[in-house]
Amino acid sequence: MVACLWQQRIDADTRYRVIPDGHADVIVNANGAAVAVGLADSAVVHHISAGSAALGLRLRPEAVATIFGTSADLLRNRELPLDDVVGSRRARGLVDAVLEGEPDPQLLTTPPRDVALAIGLLADRTVDETAESLGLSSRHLRRLLLRHSGLGPKEHQRVLRLRRFVDSPAPLGVAAVLSGYADQPHLTREVSRLCGVSPARLRAERGRGEGTRHPREWWRWRDSNPRLPSSRRGFSERSR
Numbered sequence: 001m002v003a004c005l006w007q008q009r010i011d012a013d014t015r016y017r018v019i020p021d022g023h024a025d026v027i028v029n030a031n032g033a034a035v036a037v038g039l040a041d042s043a044v045v046h047h048i049s050a051g052s053a054a055l056g057l058r059l060r061p062e063a064v065a066t067i068f069g070t071s072a073d074l075l076r077n078r079e080l081p082l083d084d085v086v087g088s089r090r091a092r093g094l095v096d097a098v099l100e101g102e103p104d105p106q107l108l109t110t111p112p113r114d115v116a117l118a119i120g121l122l123a124d125r126t127v128d129e130t131a132e133s134l135g136l137s138s139r140h141l142r143r144l145l146l147r148h149s150g151l152g153p154k155e156h157q158r159v160l161r162l163r164r165f166v167d168s169p170a171p172l173g174v175a176a177v178l179s180g181y182a183d184q185p186h187l188t189r190e191v192s193r194l195c196g197v198s199p200a201r202l203r204a205e206r207g208r209g210e211g212t213r214h215p216r217e218w219w220r221w222r223d224s225n226p227r228l229p230s231s232r233r234g235f236s237e238r239s240r
Contacts, residue, residue, distance in 0.1 A: 001059065001060060001063040001066065001067065001107050001108065001109065001110075001111065002057060002058070002059060002060070002063075002107055003023055003058040003059065003060050004058050005055065005056065005057055005058070005098065006055070006056045006058055007053075007054070007055050007056075008052075008053065008054045008055075008056070009052070009053045010048045010049070010050060010051065010052045010053070011050060011051075012050050013047075013048070013049055013050050014047070014048045014050075015045065015046070015047050015048075016045070016046055016048065016205075017043050017044070017045050017046075017195065017196070017197070017202075017205060018040075018043060018044050018045075018046060019040075019043045019162065019166070019194065019195045019202075020039070020040045020041050020042065020043065020158075020159045020162060020194055020195075021040075021159070021163060022039065022061050022151075022156065022159045022160065022163065023039065023058050023059060023060065023061060024036070024037055024038050024039055024058075024059040024061070024063075024064045024067075024068075024072075024075065024150070025037040025056045025057065025058050025059065026056060026057040026059070026067075026082060026094050026095075026098060027054050027055075027056040028054065028055050028056070028095055028098045028099060029052070029053065029054050030052070030053040030054070032095065032099075033081075034081070034082035034083075034091060034094070034095050034098075035079050035080060035081060035082055036068055036075060036079070036080050036081075036082045036085040036086070037075075037078075037079045038064060038072060038074075038075025038076050038077065038078050038079075038150045039061055039064065039072065039075070039076060039149055039150040039151050039159075040076070040077045041076070041077065041151060041155045041158065041159065041194060042077055042193075042194060042196070043194065043195045043196050043197075045196075055098050055099060056098065057094065057097060057098045060111075060116070061115075061119055061149040061150075061151070061156070062111045062112070062115040062116040062119060062148060062149060063111050064148065064149055064150055065111070065147060065148045065149075066106070066109060066111045066148070067094075067106060067107070068085050068086055069085075069086055069090070070085060071146075071147050072146070072147060072148055072149050072150035073146045073147065073150050074150075075150055076150040076151065082094065082095070093106075111148060112144070112148060114134050114136070114144060115144060115145065115148045115149060117133075117134060118130055118134060118141060118144065118145060118153070119145070119149065119156055121133055121134075122153055122156050122157050122160070123157075123160055127141065127142075127153040127154060127157075130153065131153075138153075141153055157180075158190055158193075158194060159194070160180070161179050161180045161181060161190065162179075162190065162191065162194050162195070164178070164179035164180060165179040165181075165187065165191065165199065166202075166206075172184055172187065172199055172200065175187070175199075187199055
């Protein structure tokens with residue numbers, strides 16, 4: 001259910017582009033305000049002031065509906081107050097899990113097995129092949145993934161290719177093929193659609209430290225075990 005806990009602290013006024021990464025988040029800022037962030041298939045640019053800090057609980061895509069208690073497609077490309085999504089009592093429990101490492105039984109529950117299997121299979125199989133492997137129709141597979149993760153099969157594949165490209169240090173043409181694109185024009189079309197900028201621009205932003213929420217550049221990662229030691233001290237002791 002939980003991919004990790006992360007921490008962010010911004011030391012100077014910053015502009016960054018959050019690109020689709022195939023995960024959802026519970027984000028708590030330094031004032032204790034919390035939001036639920038669903039899976040995305042488009043980017044958003046944030047302008048963050050110096051001194052801002054946040055802690056977050058990153059959720060695996062198959063866990064979104066289970067954790068938030070609502071159809072995941074209602075959270076797609078959205079950031080909503082956590083209270084509005086899960087209710088104030090449940091929100092307090094999730095915030096305590098993020099800030100204090102308090103055990104949360106729901107974080108240890110298991111989402112539908114077919115959802116996690118489907119997302120894994122889509123990494124190197126077609127939608128039809130994935131559906132057939134699970135004994136489902138393609139339409140049923142799409143409904144299943146939309147309900148539990150917020151993205152359909154094709155969108156999951158696009159995000160996966162994007163993540164591979166972001167991780168690749170190869171020249172654009174080579175990175176396109178290695179990431180699963182047909183060619184460099186295909187890369188350009190999809191990155192522009194998902195991120196709002198060209199592949200070259202995206203790399204330039206990342207190179208200047210502006211751009212992308214990305215685990216190796218923007219986030220402090222912590223143990224994925226929901227039973228974690230207190231992290232409240234992280235706001236003052238750690239920085240980006």
